[in-house]
Amino acid sequence: MSRLAATFEALSKSGRKALVPFITAGDPRPDFTLPMMHAMVEAGVDVIELGIPFSDPMADGPVIQRASERALEHKMSLRRTLAIATEFRKTNQHTPVVLMGYVNPIEAMGYEDFANAAQRADIDGVLTVDLPPEEADECVALLKARDIDPIFLLAPNSTDERIKKMDAAGSGYLYYVSLKGVTGAGHLDVADVESKLNQIRANTRLPVAIGFGVKDAQTAKTVASLGDGVVIGSALISKIEANLDDLERAKKEIVELLVAMRQAMDN
Amino acid sequence: MTEKYNMPDERGHFGPYGGMFVAETLMLPIQELNAAYQQYLDDPDFIAELDADLKHYVGRPSPLYHAERWSRTLGGAQIYLKREDLNHTGAHKINNTIGQALLAKRMGKTRIIAETGAGQHGVATATVAARLGLECVVYMGAVDVARQSLNVYRMKLLGAKVVAVESGSKTLKDALNEALRDWVTNVDNTFYIIGTVAGPHPYPAMVRDFQAIIGREARQQCLDQAGRLPDALVACVGGGSNAIGLFYPFIDDRSVRMIGVEAAGDGIETGRHSAPLCAGRPGVLHGNRTYLMEDDDGEIIETHSISAGLDYPGVGPEHAWLKDTGRAQYVNITDNEALEGFHSLTRMEGIIPALESSHAMAYTMKLAPIMSKDEIIIVCLSGRGDKDMQTMAQREGIEL
Numbered sequence: 001m002s003r004l005a006a007t008f009e010a011l012s013k014s015g016r017k018a019l020v021p022f023i024t025a026g027d028p029r030p031d032f033t034l035p036m037m038h039a040m041v042e043a044g045v046d047v048i049e050l051g052i053p054f055s056d057p058m059a060d061g062p063v064i065q066r067a068s069e070r071a072l073e074h075k076m077s078l079r080r081t082l083a084i085a086t087e088f089r090k091t092n093q094h095t096p097v098v099l100m101g102y103v104n105p106i107e108a109m110g111y112e113d114f115a116n117a118a119q120r121a122d123i124d125g126v127l128t129v130d131l132p133p134e135e136a137d138e139c140v141a142l143l144k145a146r147d148i149d150p151i152f153l154l155a156p157n158s159t160d161e162r163i164k165k166m167d168a169a170g171s172g173y174l175y176y177v178s179l180k181g182v183t184g185a186g187h188l189d190v191a192d193v194e195s196k197l198n199q200i201r202a203n204t205r206l207p208v209a210i211g212f213g214v215k216d217a218q219t220a221k222t223v224a225s226l227g228d229g230v231v232i233g234s235a236l237i238s239k240i241e242a243n244l245d246d247l248e249r250a251k252k253e254i255v256e257l258l259v260a261m262r263q264a265m266d267n
Numbered sequence: 268m269t270e271k272y273n274m275p276d277e278r279g280h281f282g283p284y285g286g287m288f289v290a291e292t293l294m295l296p297i298q299e300l301n302a303a304y305q306q307y308l309d310d311p312d313f314i315a316e317l318d319a320d321l322k323h324y325v326g327r328p329s330p331l332y333h334a335e336r337w338s339r340t341l342g343g344a345q346i347y348l349k350r351e352d353l354n355h356t357g358a359h360k361i362n363n364t365i366g367q368a369l370l371a372k373r374m375g376k377t378r379i380i381a382e383t384g385a386g387q388h389g390v391a392t393a394t395v396a397a398r399l400g401l402e403c404v405v406y407m408g409a410v411d412v413a414r415q416s417l418n419v420y421r422m423k424l425l426g427a428k429v430v431a432v433e434s435g436s437k438t439l440k441d442a443l444n445e446a447l448r449d450w451v452t453n454v455d456n457t458f459y460i461i462g463t464v465a466g467p468h469p470y471p472a473m474v475r476d477f478q479a480i481i482g483r484e485a486r487q488q489c490l491d492q493a494g495r496l497p498d499a500l501v502a503c504v505g506g507g508s509n510a511i512g513l514f515y516p517f518i519d520d521r522s523v524r525m526i527g528v529e530a531a532g533d534g535i536e537t538g539r540h541s542a543p544l545c546a547g548r549p550g551v552l553h554g555n556r557t558y559l560m561e562d563d564d565g566e567i568i569e570t571h572s573i574s575a576g577l578d579y580p581g582v583g584p585e586h587a588w589l590k591d592t593g594r595a596q597y598v599n600i601t602d603n604e605a606l607e608g609f610h611s612l613t614r615m616e617g618i619i620p621a622l623e624s625s626h627a628m629a630y631t632m633k634l635a636p637i638m639s640k641d642e643i644i645i646v647c648l649s650g651r652g653d654k655d656m657q658t659m660a661q662r663e664g665i666e667l
């Protein structure tokens with residue numbers, strides 16, 4: 001069983017939901033990421049989504065765009081993101097790491113070289129925002145052959161047919177983007193999410209993590225109760241951005257927010 | 268190959284290029300768009316309305332003009348200019364915006380968004396939006412807002428909101444990113460009019476089909492005026508819409524060479540250029556796979572060209588396919604060469620070309636002399652140069 005499947009199964013058995021933070025590798029500096037990952041694990045997260053910086057993050061709002069820009073200023077790349085993940089694994093063998101990004105850096109490396117490198121780095125899942133199942137056959141086959149879960153996005157306008165398609169192509173979990181828009185946009189509508197989750201559940205047995213628009217512990221709790229996990233991105237990265245001159249403080253504020261979310265979700 | 272050219276496939280692939288590389292939220296909208304497009308493509312009412320608009324509003328057919336003095340001076344092939352500069356709003360861009368706006372209206376969309384580089388597509392979009400009474404927002408890189416301020420003012424007069432995009436390199440690609448972000452946020456009421464043969468399927472095929480009027484007219488006009496098909500076609504390539512518009516109706520005419528001219532900026536060897544077909548490699552950006560300007564890590568690199576409309580790191584996927592199959596050739600022209608083309612046409616024929624089109628003129632100046640006097644080149648004069656007066660004056664140290 002993959003590390004992701006095992007994680008979601010264990011959570012489900014104990015009646016808990018996955019807390020999944022997203023940070024961009026190398027933001028604001030390459031040496032910030034590894035200690036931040038370990039600190040997030042200590043704060044109680046279950047899965048880490050690690051963003052691969054990209055020059056043209058079309059699906060992201062300003063907060064994550066700027067995270068990419070800061071990382072790229074320090075020459076962060078897919079290769080160096082994989083190197084960080086490799087370091088992380090040396091001292092943590094239990095927390096799944098999912099790479100999230102856009103397909104072009106992966107194309108530039110070559111699908112097969114990437115799949116091999118991801119396997120060496122002991123990556124658990126790969127989520128490429130702009131690689132829908134229609135275009136993903138080759139990449140998905142290479143990843144699955146190496147027991148890496150390809151993770152797909154679902155949106156408020158995804159039809160039954162498309163949900164089934166993601167269910168067939170994906171594994172590990174599905175990521176429900178809870179609002180139409182870019183990352184970091186407004187607040188999600190809980191009633192909408194709830195009805196959509198019913199539709200999703202009717203078409204897949206994969207765990208569903210919900211993200212986009214989750215900013216505080218209360219929302220995390222509510223959203224978590226609807227799905228199997230909750231993804232927090234822009235809210236964390238905002239803490240980095242607000243404390244660029246004091247990164248220890250950024251780390252502390254991120255940990256505090258995650259601890260508050262963990263507590264709210266578990267109670 | 269004698270088979271009739273029949274690209275793309277139903278999911279928008281030109282061989283390995285093209286496709287639908289979009290985030291899930293956009294999948295449904297592009298499928299809806301494709302369905303609407305396929306429906307109206309063959310709808311007699313739609314076609315009649317489009318044809319009437321192209322005739323009475325845009326001013327088509329545009330002339331095919333035999334540039335005799337310029338041809339004589341260059342001493343070789345006979346040069347014919349396809350006068351897209353004479354269209355309403357001054358460039359080929361309106362052929363496409365008219366078509367897409369009619370689609371938007373049929374689909375019941377009330378809000379139009381667009382990206383623009385030189386501002387020509389933005390103006391053409393703002394124009395049709397004004398005419399149809401639709402809300403219009405145009406995204407434009409902050410660098411381009413500064414160097415094409417005349418067009419910014421035109422768009423504002425036409426009632427469009429122009430948003431200066433401050434992210435990334437602040438040019439056309441970033442404007443496209445921002446328009447895509449707007450679209451995912453407002454998919455329900457918004458129609459995104461992409462200005463070139465880029466983006467996810469069906470845009471590259473749809474924009475080509477709207478621009479193919481250039482080549483259809485030119486082919487017939489050449490037969491009428493010269494009594495035969497041309498020997499070569501020349502067009503500048505930014506995203507590639509005026510070029511594919513000219514080329515497409517000639518693809519099965521094997522005797523006709525097709526040459527796309529990319530912007531070499533300061534020179535290919537300097538790295539400061541916008542020539543992905545000549546000096547890039549395949550990758551995925553803005554919804555399709557095509558040749559891109561990127562670094563070893565797959566990050567898109569900054570482009571450079573004197574002409575804002577060619578300043579784009581990608582190119583339409585059909586051009587990638589035509590390059591690989593050898594059906595078309597792609598060459599490049601530096602900023603300085605383009606300026607020579609600009610001045611030469613201006614002084615020889617009394618026609619001031621856009622800086623984008625000037626790249627096609629400059630290459631024609633190299634090609635015509637090595638062809639014989641009874642051969643024919645059709646060059647796409649994609650737009651007029653009024654919008655570039657400021658850039659030109661600045662380069663020559665003149666204050667307007």
Ligand SMILES: Cc1ncc(COP(=O)(O)O)c(C=O)c1O
Pocket residue numbers: 358359384385386387388462463464503504505506507508509510575576577621623624649650651
């Ligand atoms: C006059 C003119 N020609 C050419 C272009 C380049 O676009 P494309 O390659 O899509 O024709 C532009 C773009 O703004 C333009 O304004």
